[in-house]
Amino acid sequence: MVVALVSAHAPSxxxxxxxxxxxxxxxxxxxxCHSTKAEKVKGGLKFDDPKHxxxxxxxxxxxxxxxxxxxxxxxxxxxxxxxxxxxxxxxKGERLNLDELRLVMQWITEGxxxxxxxxxxxxxxxxxxxxxxxxxxxxxxxxxxELAVKAEAGEPAGDASAAPAMRTWTNRQGRxxxxxxxxxxxxxxxxxxxxxxxxxxxxxxxxxESRARLGKAVPQ
Numbered sequence: 061m062v063v064a065l066v067s068a069h070a071p072s073x074x075x076x077x078x079x080x081x082x083x084x085x086x087x088x089x090x091x092x093c094h095s096t097k098a099e100k101v102k103g104g105l106k107f108d109d110p111k112h113x114x115x116x117x118x119x120x121x122x123x124x125x126x127x128x129x130x131x132x133x134x135x136x137x138x139x140x141x142x143x144x145x146x147x148x149x150x151x152k153g154e155r156l157n158l159d160e161l162r163l164v165m166q167w168i169t170e171g172x173x174x175x176x177x178x179x180x181x182x183x184x185x186x187x188x189x190x191x192x193x194x195x196x197x198x199x200x201x202x203x204x205x206e207l208a209v210k211a212e213a214g215e216p217a218g219d220a221s222a223a224p225a226m227r228t229w230t231n232r233q234g235r236x237x238x239x240x241x242x243x244x245x246x247x248x249x250x251x252x253x254x255x256x257x258x259x260x261x262x263x264x265x266x267x268x269e270s271r272a273r274l275g276k277a278v279p280q
Contacts, residue, residue: 076167078110078174080254081238085160085228089153114174125179128168137161138191140203158207158269159228162188163236184234208269226254230267244274 076082086107087095093102096109104119106112117123121132128134136147137156148155156164165188171178185191192200229251230236239251242258249266252258263271 075170075173076163078167078172082163082167083107083110084226085156085163089156089160090148092153093148110174114172114177117172123168123172125172126169126182127180128165128182128184131168134161134164134168137164138203140199141206142202155206158188159230159236159267161207162230162234163228163238166234166236186234187232188234227273229261229270229273231261231265231270232267234267241274249274 090107092098093100094105094107095101096106098106103122104116105122117125121130123133124131133147136145138161139146141150141155166184167173169182169184171181189204192204195203226238226240228236228238229241229249237251237253237259239253239259242250242252244250244263245260247263248260249263250258250260263274266274
């Protein structure tokens with residue numbers, strides 16, 4: 061679940077919310093083929109229509125609540141871009157990065173809840189990068205490069221006027237939170253969640269991808 065990455069000083073954690081946490085990611089990368097505005101809806105999946113999307117879970121095992129590694133959605137998102145069935149198809153859009161994939165994985169693990177309705181829960185791997193170890197070295201290297209967390213488009217480093225943006229931040233245990241970076245205070249990242257609460261988190265405890273982003277995000 062989305063836990064405040066901070067420790068015992070944080071308030072109780074909340075579960076991921078599809079419309080607030082997951083849908084924005086899927087719509088940003090997959091809306092051209094999987095939304096109510098798509099010219100041709102592929103696979104019958106409309107990510108911006110939660111009720112309809114949920115009704116399609118069992119179709120070809122698109123989403124198996126609690127079972128991310130057998131959910132077609134996650135499998136196709138995780139495949140290399142030159143695979144036969146991959147989402148988005150090669151040349152058709154930007155790949156989800158590892159932090160975003162981890163968010164989808166976590167949502168499925170929590171039972172893929174939509175509007176309070178969820179299924180069986182499962183377990184998360186300690187580190188999503190470990191999934192690459194089961195792949196041939198060349199494939200793993202290619203996929204690692206494709207899924208790397210990159211700077212947001214149009215976000216030049218060092219632009220002090222850039223507005224803070226909500227992103228997925230992950231710690232070394234695979235726990236994620238949607239928050240904006242407010243500022244960096246030495247070895248501490250100050251993150252603000254959508255409800256306006258601020259949390260102080262040790263940078264050393266963030267995942268490699270999240271720590272790398274600190275060099276690109278602009279403290280305010």
